[in-house]
Amino acid sequence: MINKTEYQETEDWAVELQENLLKGQAGSLVLHTDSGKDILLDYRPLSVDGWFLATLIPKDILSSEVDRFISRTFAITVLLVALFLTLLIAIIGMQNRYRGRIEKMSFHDPVTGGASNVYLQFQAQELIRKAPQARYVVVSLNLRNFSLINEFEGRQQGDRLLRDVYATLRTEADGEEELVARGEADTFYLFLQGAEQPQVVERLERMAGKLANLSGTIGPLRASMGIYYVQPGKMAQPEEMDFAAAEACADAARKSAEKSYHNTCTESIKNRQRDMTTMLYQLEGALERRELEMYLQPKVCAENGAVAGAEALVRWKHPEKGFISPATFIPLCEENGLICQVDLLIFEQVCRCLSRWREAGVELVPVSVNVSRQHFRDPEFLSEYKRILETWKVPPEWIELEITESIMFSGSEFQYVRDFIQTLHKIGFTCSLDDFGSGYSSLSLLKDLPIDCLKLDRQFIISRFEEQSTRTVIEMIMDLARKLGIMTVAEGVELEEQVSFLREAGCDLIQGFYFSRPLPVEEFERYAFGRSLGAGGEAI
Structure with missing residues (x-):
């Protein structure tokens, strides 16, 4: 092969080729032939001793292959760049459309069609x-x-x-x-x-x-x-x-x-707003630390004055400000979604209290507990109530759940209210309608509403009792409830004259300061049972 070229075996490339062959090293070189066409020689050793693989490729063929490779590579690169730019433009377009939708959702009110x-x-x-x-x-x-x-x-x-x-x-x-x-x-x-x-x-x-x-x-x-x-x-x-x-x-x-x-x-309103914000923060902490306490206000039989039940009320003793009025912190709970936690806290304390009374062997009296509007709208809370009942082994018939008249104000929701009360009855709870007369409920609704107890709105007693028309309405309500087999309770009673009238009107139970203010549990036990009961039911 060397003899057919214009090179001699003593030239540098020939010497390098011989040395590499002897050393078993691979290499490549360009040979110039007599015809003027260059040939690329590539050689590399094989695993067989003394054998090499030599490849001879005309350089013009190699150059055309390289050009084609470069052309294909360039075409592929251009295609990939175009594809990338297309995808990028599509992504930017999607982002702009989604941004527009988000801005419309954020800045547009769906009800009015105007600004949010x-x-x-x-x-x-x-x-x-x-x-x-x-x-x-x-x-x-x-x-x-x-x-x-x-x-x-x-x-x-x-x-x-x-x-x-x-x-x-x-x-x-x-x-x-x-x-x-x-x-x-x-x-x-x-x-x-x-x-x-x-x-x-x-x-x-x-x-x-x-x-x-x-x-x-x-x-x-x-x-x-x-x-x-x-x-x-x-x-x-x-x-x-x-x-x-x-x-x-x-x-x-x-x-x-x-x-x-x-x-x-004004500044006073701003200060009150700041106070409410601070109170909300403190209230959240009080709920976590279970600082809210249950008080019980006796319900007294109108005929003989015996304690026939109680209403569970929540009280908050602030570490610095003392007792905070429920009229202040209950609306705060309702506005900020804390009222459901308050409901559960008081319900559990009621169950614990009833369980303790059973262990002490005293004759139980039913305790009523308020159901907030938020809980009423989400009946799933009843599963949590049933769990608490099972934990303290309390029969549900000793607990009366109170719903306010305002939640049944809409006639369109009357069927929902009726179904809700029937669900309570299936579990074993009794149900009372609180603040009756505070809204515009029709007396005729009572015949279709399966409630067990009717609580007269305290405003009948507190602010309008002196009016003859008010007394006439009270007598009508008591008479209708009695004929429907519904027990009646009057709240806010403070005067002997009021007690006498309610007794004559046929009211079953009376609740108010005339008999007792809301009491801590131990004081209620002394009032109702004549003794205070310890944690295990022992008399104190």
Whole structure:
């Protein structure tokens, strides 16, 4: 092969080739032939001693193969890049579409078709940031009697009314930098220009008049409002921006409006709002530490004055402030989703107490426990109640579950209430209707409602007892309940005159300060059984 080329075996490449062959090393070189065509020689040793694999490839063929390889590689690379760019564009498009949907869900209210409160907060903070010295007010507006319209005329009519309210407010708040949005349920928020209170109030009065014209069969639509004046320069910096806090102040002002339909957020309201926030935090800790206590208020037989039952009530003794009124912390629990924990805590304490009385051998008296609206809407809580009954081995017939009249206010939900009470009966509970007469329930509903006990609203006794019409209504209720086989209880009784009248009217049980205030368990045991019972049932 070497002889057929223009090279001699003494040349460097030939010497290198011979040395590599002797050493058993692989290599390659280019040979120039007489014809002028170069040949690529590749050689590498085989596993057989002294044998090599030599490959001769014309260089022009090799070059064309390399060119084709490079062309194919380039084409594939271009295709992959195009595919990648297509996928990237598709992903960006999907992200933009999803971003648009998320923004629409966040910034759009599905009921009114207008702006959501999230959008209002975002835009209001932008307006304040751009014009920190401008004067604005935040208004919280709630429709007082909307729940009646929603319940009696139906959800569709209620939604239509909400759309009409939004359209009316949007028409009235027509400034370039004014915003309107629906918050939760029937609450609306307005971000308005203006600083002088008389002008702001006059404007809100005009809005309230327009809303009153959006009447239904229930009557004119009533609105209550809370006003918060944004101080110039406040919330101008990002670290100071907390528009939700401004809305909370307006909410607090609205809820503090008693007789008037509007109220302005003052320092005292702000302080009360802060106190409520602090109290909520402390209340959560008190629930975790089980600091809330059960008190029992006796129910006394109207005929002979004997203790015939008790109502379990919750009390909170604050480590610094002492006893906190239930009228203060119970609404706080209801507004912040803690009331179900309170229900379970008191129910378990009732079961533990009844179990202890059984061990002591005393004659048991039934104890009534309130069922919150949240629990009523979620009957699954009954499985937890049954578990607690089994733990303390308490017969359910010694526990009376109280539901308030307000939960059966809607005639459309009457069947649900009836089914719920029947479920309680199947478990073994008795059921009472609390605060009867506080709403607009028809006496005729009682014949179809399978309750065991009717508790007269305390307002009949406390504020209207002197009226002859009130006494006549009480007598009618007692007479109807007796004919239907329903036991009756009167709450809030404080005077001997009231006791005498209720006894003559046929009331079965009386509950109130005339006989006893709510008592700690040990004091109730002394009152009802003549002795206090220890943890194991022993007399103390």
